[in-house]
Amino acid sequence: MKDYTPFEIAELILAKRNNSITGGEERNLNEWKNRSDRNELLYKRLLEENIDADAVERRFEGYDYDKYYKDCCKKIDKSKRIKSIEILKWAALILIPVAVLSLVYFRDSGTKVYQAMADIRPGTSNAVLILSDGEKVTLGDKNAGDLIVKDNIKVESDTLKYENVTTEKIAFNTIIIPRGGEFVLKLSDGTKIWLNAESELKYPVSFTGNERKVYLKGEGFFEVTKNEKSPFKVVTNDHVISVLGTEFSIRAYSDEKYITTTLESGKVSIDAGNRHAELHPGQQSNVSNSEMTVKEVNTQLYTAWRNNKYVFDNQSLREILHTLSRWYDMEVDYDQYNLGDIRFTGELMKYSNITDFLEKLETLEKVRFDINGKKVRVSPY
Amino acid sequence: MKFSDVHIGKLSKGDKRAFLLLYDNYFASLTIFAQNFGLSQYESEDIVQETFCRLNSNYNLPDNLSAFKSYLYTAVRNKSLNYIRDEKRRRTNDSVFLDLQDDLLIFDKIVENELYRQMHLLVNELPPQCRNIFQRVLKGDSSEKIANDLNLSVETIKTQRKKAKKLLREKYSLVYRSLYTFL
Numbered sequence: 001m002k003d004y005t006p007f008e009i010a011e012l013i014l015a016k017r018n019n020s021i022t023g024g025e026e027r028n029l030n031e032w033k034n035r036s037d038r039n040e041l042l043y044k045r046l047l048e049e050n051i052d053a054d055a056v057e058r059r060f061e062g063y064d065y066d067k068y069y070k071d072c073c074k075k076i077d078k079s080k081r082i083k084s085i086e087i088l089k090w091a092a093l094i095l096i097p098v099a100v101l102s103l104v105y106f107r108d109s110g111t112k113v114y115q116a117m118a119d120i121r122p123g124t125s126n127a128v129l130i131l132s133d134g135e136k137v138t139l140g141d142k143n144a145g146d147l148i149v150k151d152n153i154k155v156e157s158d159t160l161k162y163e164n165v166t167t168e169k170i171a172f173n174t175i176i177i178p179r180g181g182e183f184v185l186k187l188s189d190g191t192k193i194w195l196n197a198e199s200e201l202k203y204p205v206s207f208t209g210n211e212r213k214v215y216l217k218g219e220g221f222f223e224v225t226k227n228e229k230s231p232f233k234v235v236t237n238d239h240v241i242s243v244l245g246t247e248f249s250i251r252a253y254s255d256e257k258y259i260t261t262t263l264e265s266g267k268v269s270i271d272a273g274n275r276h277a278e279l280h281p282g283q284q285s286n287v288s289n290s291e292m293t294v295k296e297v298n299t300q301l302y303t304a305w306r307n308n309k310y311v312f313d314n315q316s317l318r319e320i321l322h323t324l325s326r327w328y329d330m331e332v333d334y335d336q337y338n339l340g341d342i343r344f345t346g347e348l349m350k351y352s353n354i355t356d357f358l359e360k361l362e363t364l365e366k367v368r369f370d371i372n373g374k375k376v377r378v379s380p381y
Numbered sequence: 382m383k384f385s386d387v388h389i390g391k392l393s394k395g396d397k398r399a400f401l402l403l404y405d406n407y408f409a410s411l412t413i414f415a416q417n418f419g420l421s422q423y424e425s426e427d428i429v430q431e432t433f434c435r436l437n438s439n440y441n442l443p444d445n446l447s448a449f450k451s452y453l454y455t456a457v458r459n460k461s462l463n464y465i466r467d468e469k470r471r472r473t474n475d476s477v478f479l480d481l482q483d484d485l486l487i488f489d490k491i492v493e494n495e496l497y498r499q500m501h502l503l504v505n506e507l508p509p510q511c512r513n514i515f516q517r518v519l520k521g522d523s524s525e526k527i528a529n530d531l532n533l534s535v536e537t538i539k540t541q542r543k544k545a546k547k548l549l550r551e552k553y554s555l556v557y558r559s560l561y562t563f564l
Binding site: 005006007008009010011013014038042045046056057059060062063065068069071072073075076079080 | 395397400401404405408409412413422426429430433434437438447450451454485488489491492493495496497499500501504516
């Protein structure tokens with residue numbers, strides 16, 4: 001016995017009503033009708049009861065798809081724009097890892113699809129180097145190949161290196177990382193420093209004497225070469241971090257309340273005003289004015305940016321977007337201040353498109369983002 | 382014009398003409414279908430809208446019309462089910478709703494829905510002026526009133542009514558049986 005779909009039965013009944021049914025079709029319809037009382041009932045209702053043109057018209061009265069069709073067209077246009085951007089992006093950035101992002105909001109998740117256009121791009125390797133004589137050199141991936149800045153100072157891919165530099169008097173260089181930039185620095189003692197967007201480091205071209213002192217504004221991850229005779233010191237305002245050999249991250253942005261030091265391995269000591277603390281691996285200090293607190297943390301959250309990721313754990317939208325705004329060089333404003341207090345957990349590959357990230361946030365149906373140039377507006381979902 | 386097999390693939394590519402036909406042929410019908418589950422017209426429209434918008438860039442659509450229709454009805458049914466479950470809401474209309482799990486009942490509803498849908502399409506296939514006049518005749522307007530409203534002569538209305546009658550008799554036969562009492 002053939003299984004009929006409801007569409008086939010509807011066609012057969014329609015043909016019957018139209019008197020255009022063929023002999024074979026009619027036999028099929030009758031056979032189906034006689035299979036069950038239920039089928040017969042439906043057959044009678046649809047065929048023998050008089051469904052007239054008036055009834056048809058009345059059924060469809062008050063249904064207007066116009067508005068919905070137009071909304072759908074807008075969505076199609078948006079997705080077409082995004083597709084063309086995607087293609088360009090893929091062509092241009094074939095070597096850049098694919099963006100992966102997963103976000104989990106505690107309470108619920110929705111399904112709405114959102115698409116947006118953006119002028120907002122992830123940062124790139126770029127910086128300005130100020131030499132001791134005041135000369136400015138622009139460093140960045142535009143230089144493509146390697147660059148010899150001066151004697152023993154050279155740039156290899158994303159790293160500025162000082163090798164075998166000896167100077168008689170102390171000469172300072174300063175590297176400035178703009179918003180939307182990052183750079184790696186390898187100092188004459190072998191210490192490696194990853195500098196994040198909107199940061200600045202002043203350091204001697206070569207270290208002399210019994211300490212190695214550098215001056216940081218912003219955020220950096222330090223991998224300090226061990227030298228017990230000459231401790232390495234990072235100075236931020238009146239906050240001094242002394243280390244022998246270790247890996248740690250410092251975040252000291254002038255527009256943020258705390259100077260945060262997170263220790264991955266080794267040992268550091270921190271002096272801030274009259275406060276003093278020693279950190280062990282996995283610990284973090286937060287200093288605000290003369291207050292200092294030390295706590296155990298998941299260091300991943302604070303150092304992941306060095307490994308091409310941003311990780312957020314139950315952080316407010318305000319903190320998350322503030323951090324990202326440095327890297328993506330974007331501005332954020334809020335329709336309602338308290339939207340910034342909503343907390344999210346998740347991670348983002350730092351070379352991925354910001355819209356991917358914002359779309360993921362939107363699927364949680366708490367906030368909506370509108371992007372206009374480099375501005376992101378946050379409004380209630 | 383009818384939405385047909387050839388338009389399905391065009392939906393995936395975001396072809397607006399294909400979407401227009403889809404909305405024209407199916408939007409109201411599927412909205413009415415979703416209301417069988419006890420949703421309001423507004424809620425049903427949202428569910429159908431979401432289903433339709435997702436067709437753009439969906440490259441896994443069936444390529445024949447029957448399977449595609451089946452896909453649409455199933456998607457609307459599932460979305461309605463999810464909506465009711467997620468919202469844990471009372472149905473807008475408690476007295477008229479289908480047991481979402483009762484496949485036989487849903488089979489009947491789809492047959493009925495499809496029949497009405499096809500019949501409605503037939504009306505829409507009338508030439509525009511013919512259809513306009515026909516719809517007014519259905520409302521019970523006299524030729525004089527229609528002529529006045531449309532700023533046409535009574536003679537024109539009468540000619541159009543004859544034309545509609547002829548077309549419907551030739552083309553649509555018994556579908557509009559009762560129409561002959563009007564025309």
